[in-house]
Structure formats: structure tokens, C-alpha cells
Amino acid sequence: MDQQGKQDAVVELSSVSFQYEDKVVLDDVQFSLMKGDFVGIVGPNGSGKSTLMKLILGLLSPTKGSVHLFGQPLSKFREWSRIGYVAQQVAHGAGGFPATVREVVASGLVGKIGLFRRLQAHHHKSVEEVVERVGLTAKLDQRIGSLSGGQLQRVFIARALVAEPELLILDEPTVGVDQESIEQFYGLLRSLKEENSLTMMIVSHDVGVMTQWVNKVACVQQKIHFHGTAHDFEHNQEQILQQMYGGSMKVLSHHH
Ligand SMILES: Nc1ncnc2c1ncn2[C@@H]1O[C@H](COP(=O)(O)OP(=O)(O)OP(=O)(O)O)[C@@H](O)[C@H]1O
DSSP states (O other), rough: HHHHHHHHHHEEEEEEEEEEETTEEEEEEEEEEEOOOOOEEEOOTTTTHHHHHHTTSSSSSSSEEEEEEETTTTTOOOOOOEEEEEOOOOOOTTOOOOHHHHHHHHHHGGHOTTTOOOOOHHHHHHHHHHHHTTTTGGGGSBBBBSHHHHHHHHHHHHHHHHHSEEEEEETTTTTTOOOHHHHHEEEEHHHHHHHHHOOEEOSSOOOHHHHOOOSEOOOOOOOOEEEEEHHHHHHHHHHHHHHHHOOOOOOOOOOO
């Protein structure tokens, strides 16, 4: 990659290997995420997708190779508020949790303003604006336990966005969300991405729907089996998925 290319890389993994004790999970992986990309990560269960994300989030360090975030090596990187993360949700896991939408979204500011500082008026305003943006103003002071799976997911997106990250990483965000809400959810992600010039990375098992919305796809199974445009993925997907899933996978495509 040339120098200009490197400067535009939000994430860059060079020859990265990772193993848990004696189990090799990622082997000599090259992966880059360029500014403005919306990348979908595809791979069978246990193929290393979450591990890849944890390496990018600095939760794990590579056994070999290097990770660069916004052009800086992982070991030096401190600007974690530039990265927003929406973790995998256990469907309706928030059931009895007593916090309100406002409180959960405000908790996304902790990394930026510190745990024990009080929220200022402009922080409250940011919370209200982002809640409005995800269409939940009417629920602002309701407990999250009373929300549907799709609404809850939007609360977690708002929490990740309130600190104004440049990179948003989503792990299986559509689990427990009904089909109609999934389409709306991707539509919302796309507009948020455009409005905020976000770079996004999403892991989803729902390959047929996800690949309709992203512009790049990376297929992970210990190695990166494919890393290219969603268009090229779509044209070669039978072959790519056959190679990764051994023929046990059928993809249902949705066209808009
Ligand atoms: N803390 C750990 N200690 C040991 N092995 C682990 C640990 N975490 C994950 N693994 C193993 O590493 C491999 C890759 O796991 P990873 O969670 O990255 O896969 P994944 O592609 O995200 O899977 P899924 O689609 O099921 O979420 C799996 O075989 C898993 O069992």
C-alpha cells in the first residue's frame, strides 16, 4: 500500500496471527479498513470474527504481526473515543435492568468525560439529539426493559454514537430483531454513516441481508478468504461460501 493509502487506513492488520494457548485462531491475516468503508465480516461459527474485532478494540494483542489504528501502532494508541462499539446482545437480556434510555445513552460519554464528572448541559443535549436521531425520543425516560429488541438495538447504537466516534464496530447487531426491523436498522445505519462520515464494520451471520447494505466484505476463517467489494462478493459468493462452509450454507438474498 502506498503512503497515501496508509494514511487513509482507519484499521490495518499486517501479518497478524493470534492464538489462545495452543489454538491458532487467526493465521497471517492482512486486513484493512479504509476511511468511509462499510465492511461486513462473514465467517462460520468459531472462525475468528470476534477475535478479529477484539484485536481492533485493543482487548487482545496479536501473537504475531501488527495492528495499526488511525495510523498509530496499537501499543501507542490511546484515543479510544474515536472508536464506538456495539457488543453482541443476548436478545432481551436487558429485561429487568432499571436504567432509562437517557441513562444508557449517557453512559456512552463516560469514556470521554470521566466516570465521576457530572454531565454538562451540552452533554444532555448530545444525548437527546442522538436519541432523536435513532427515533426514540418518545422513549427517552422509559426503562430499557420495556423496549422491543429493535428499539433496544437502537439505544445501543445511540450509546455508541453519542461520543462521536469515527469508527463504529457492530457485533451481530440484528440477533433477536425481527425481519422488518432489520431492514429499517440497516437503513438507519446507512444514513448515520453518511451524516457522520463514519467508517463501519459489522459482523453478521445474516449474510444475504448484510451484503446488500455494505460496500466491502471480508470472509474470515483463520485466514481472510476474501476481502473485496460487496459487488465482487455477490458475484462469487457461492464459491467463497462453499470454500468456507463446505456447502452447508444457503444464502437468501434480498433485493431492494
Ligand atoms: N477465551 C478463549 N479461550 C480459548 N479459546 C477461545 C476463547 N475465545 C474464543 N476461543 C476460540 O477461538 C475460536 C474463535 O472464536 P471467535 O469468538 O473469534 O469466533 P467467531 O467467528 O466470532 O464465532 P461466532 O460466530 O460463534 O461468534 C473458537 O474456536 C473459540 O472456541
